[in-house]
Amino acid sequence: MKDYLICIFYSDEDECYVADVPDLRFCSAFGDTPEEALAELQIAKVLWLESAREHGDPIPEPRYRPAIYQAAF
Numbered sequence: 602m603k604d605y606l607i608c609i610f611y612s613d614e615d616e617c618y619v620a621d622v623p624d625l626r627f628c629s630a631f632g633d634t635p636e637e638a639l640a641e642l643q644i645a646k647v648l649w650l651e652s653a654r655e656h657g658d659p660i661p662e663p664r665y666r667p668a669i670y671q672a673a674f
Contacts, residue, residue, distance in 0.1 A: 603663045607642060609635045624661050625649050 609620045620642035621629035628649045632638030653660050 603665075605646070605663045606666050607639065609638055622646055622649075624664055 605622045605624050607620055607622055609618060611617075612619045615631065617631045617633055618635050618638040619629060619631055620635070620638035622642065625646065628642070628645055630638055630641035630645045632641055650660060652658075
């Protein structure tokens with residue numbers, strides 16, 4: 602099953618962790634820990650998808666994004 606890419610990062614400006622789904626415009630959440638941000642994002646993602654369905658808005662397919670590894674020498 603394909604699912605959406607989730608990005609989690611620390612925001613110095615907001616002084617918290619931010620989790621977002623790049624494929625779902627404006628779908629993001631915040632938390633004091635990465636786990637909290639992820640838990641909040643799971644709720645936001647469900648609500649985003651429900652709202653899009655209710656309003657007949659297009660729901661983008663999840664896009665594959667390969668991980669990029671950088672070797673340390």
